[in-house]
Amino acid sequence: MSDTQDPRSLLEAMVSEDPQRLRRRSISLGVDLDDADDVAQTALLRAWRSIERLEMPEQGAMCSWLDTIARNVAIDLARRRARRPVGELDPQQASGTRVAEQVEVRVILDGALAAVRSLPEALREPLLLTVVDGLTTAQVAERLGIEPATARQRISRARKAMSACRRSGMDAD
Numbered sequence: 001m002s003d004t005q006d007p008r009s010l011l012e013a014m015v016s017e018d019p020q021r022l023r024r025r026s027i028s029l030g031v032d033l034d035d036a037d038d039v040a041q042t043a044l045l046r047a048w049r050s051i052e053r054l055e056m057p058e059q060g061a062m063c064s065w066l067d068t069i070a071r072n073v074a075i076d077l078a079r080r081r082a083r084r085p086v087g088e089l090d091p092q093q094a095s096g097t098r099v100a101e102q103v104e105v106r107v108i109l110d111g112a113l114a115a116v117r118s119l120p121e122a123l124r125e126p127l128l129l130t131v132v133d134g135l136t137t138a139q140v141a142e143r144l145g146i147e148p149a150t151a152r153q154r155i156s157r158a159r160k161a162m163s164a165c166r167r168s169g170m171d172a173d
């Protein structure tokens with residue numbers, strides 16, 4: 001895609017290339033499958049109406065912008081449901097408050113994932129091998145072909161970077 005395209009053409013092209021993207025994003029935010037299409041459609045409508053305000057109409061910036069709009073629509077839906085429960089509540093069904101909590105947790109997890117992704121590969125890989133795969137420092141060093149002291153240092157630096165992100169609200173930047 002060319003950076004010289006007007007924002008509306010770029011948005012149309014993105015939607016044409018992956019029409020289910022916003023629906024999947026809605027589901028990843030904790031929106032029920034029954035509501036995911038509505039959230040995606042509302043997000044797309046909001047994007048279309050405000051696209052002229054997008055400062056950098058490039059594909060990467062537009063993806064982040066669309067994700068933010070989808071998140072806001074999901075939060076709006078959860079808040080509306082929390083204020084006005086639909087019909088008689090089934091004790092087995094999640095409450096509107098629970099949906100809002102799930103969306104909030106998902107936003108925090110998205111921030112954590114963005115923080116992990118923002119780490120340089122040299123720090124990210126040893127951290128994930130330790131935290132996700134449960135490998136020891138010696139095993140990480142062996143797998144990556146580095147000295148154990150280097151593995152320890154990289155894991156420590158990655159944890160410090162993640163700690164700094166957590167203190168700043170999980171923003172990767």
